[in-house]
Amino acid sequence: MTRLPAPAPSLWRSEAPPLADFPALAQDTACDIAIVGGGYTGLHAALTFAEAGLSVAVLEAGEPGIGGSGRNGGVVNAKFRRGFGDIARSHGLDMAKRMHALATGSFDHVCETVDRYDLTDAGFRKSGTLKCAHSRKAFDHARAEADWLRNTMGDTGVHILEADAVAEETGTRSFVGGVLQDGAGTIQPLAYLRALWRTAQSRGIDLYANTPVQSVTAEGRKVRLATPSASVLADRVLLATNAYSWLTSAAKPVARSLVPFRSAMIATEPLPDELNTRLLHKSRSYNETRRMMRWFRKVDGRVVFGGRGALGAVESPAAFRRLERAMVKIFPELADIPIAYRWSGQVALTFDGLPQAGFLSDRVAYAAGFNGAGVAMSGYVGDQMGRRMTGQPHDLGLIAREGIPKIPFYPMRAIAVRATTFCYEMLDAAGL
Known part of the structure; x- marks a missing residue:
């Protein structure tokens, strides 16, 4: 074994x-x-x-x-x-x-x-999830996908948010827009x-x-x-x-029908009051549109940030460092906030x-x-x-x-x- x-x-x-x-x-x-x-x-x-x-x-x-x-x-x-x-x-x-x-x-x-x-x-919590577009091309694609879901699939729970609305909710200007999905939570x-x-x-x-x-x-x-x-x-x-x-x-x-892939997560120490009020104040989940997608949410005043780590059965310190760099790139104010927890686990990918x-x-x-x-x-x-x-x-x-x-x-x-x-x-x- x-x-x-x-x-x-x-x-x-x-x-x-x-x-x-x-x-x-x-x-x-x-x-x-x-x-x-x-x-x-x-x-x-x-x-x-x-x-x-x-x-x-x-x-x-x-x-x-x-x-x-x-x-x-x-x-x-x-x-x-x-x-x-x-x-x-x-x-x-x-x-x-x-x-x-x-x-x-x-x-x-x-x-x-x-x-x-x-x-x-x-x-x-039934709080919804917000897909945050990292580029104009990605936003155009996300907008077209949302329109198709509404018009073809009858999904009335998708909403397009422009850059200002995404910035107000997330506390960062890193995104050019987003799509909110109601049927989600944490x-x-x-x-x-x-x-x-x-x-x-x-x-x-x-x-x-x-x-x-x-x-x-x-x-x-x-x-x-x-x-x-x-x-x-x-x-x-x-x-x-x-x-x-x-x-x-x-x-x-x-x-033998799966590819196990490691997903890594970090959680900060509790944020100072001002940051806690300004960042991710609706406490839903968020993800970005990059191919190597990162996701983030706030839990009890901490930012939890995650994404794909590495292939294999052991944790990779380099994966945690990449996550920290990606988090600070989106939220520069977190550069001086210590990381309290680092952990990972495996997800199972299928061919299709x-x-x-x-x-x-x-x-x-x-x-x-x-x-x-x-x-x-x-x-x-x-x-x-x-x-x-x-x-x-x-x-x-x-x-x-x-x-x-x-x-x-x-x-x-x-x-x-x-x-x-x-x-x-x-x-x-x-x-x-």
Whole structure:
């Protein structure tokens, strides 16, 4: 087994309400559904299975939140990495509208989850998100995309903001305009995850932490999941390991369909009162239009700033330095504000820019590949896969796959991603 990543020394970890200790699996057990992975995908699926009257066991390799669900930026939006216009060109307008409805549904699903289970300590706010254009060309493109979403997709929740409005809201003149999307918000991601663990426990779901699944093998009409101390015999299995599918051989087929990419974040010390009042005063999430996109938001008077870091399983000090330089370029006033937290985590990229969910066999399913936009979508796909596996109405659109996609030239993925990243950074630096 590959060594588990260390818990992220993040702002989220310092502020999230504590979670009771969950034991590792110590003796053999049996259930209707076994879920590998205790992140958003696995927990939402578990709740759906439990509501259908099935016995469920969730097996998490480390402590709750050690993976992407506890490390992300807490941006809750209705989007895919791939644009809806591109989906319309390649799959037709009807499919684009269907995927748009799924994206909107993923945000609504978070809202409904927080309300239904009274997750008041998750820090969820329906505040919108603002895409900030770094150049006139980027603004023209964002404006055209917003017009198309309104006129073709019927999306009334997009609004074009001119430069003065963006400057007033952000406190910086670094942008030439922007597009505001109403159907978005922010959340304290680790607090949200821990709240889901408590909710699952209250509904009788068996939850095991520090229980890596080492193998998943067919055993007659059942499936056996082996862990270091005991095993689980289940009727069916859902692999919900996403970017951390490489940790053990159990999810190796899923890992080979993804490119794990490291996303890094920094959080400043609390801002002085004047800066806190002037910068990002609407407390929504923001992102910029560069190819190597950066995002930022304000949390409890701190600026949290993030973006793509590096390929690989270890943190890169250079990635944090790049983030600090990018942040100060946008907000020069932050040059003298110390950085309090630096952390990172992995996101799972797919070849076509869309999540993927399906079956490896008639008894083993998977869901993965949220491309860095999974706070809302990962839980929604988990819920929809739970519905699919229990014969309930569901819709996954292009996310539903026959078998599992393969990354072309998989052994060379690291070289390809590094080359693409370098190219994007050069184009951004040139202003193209």
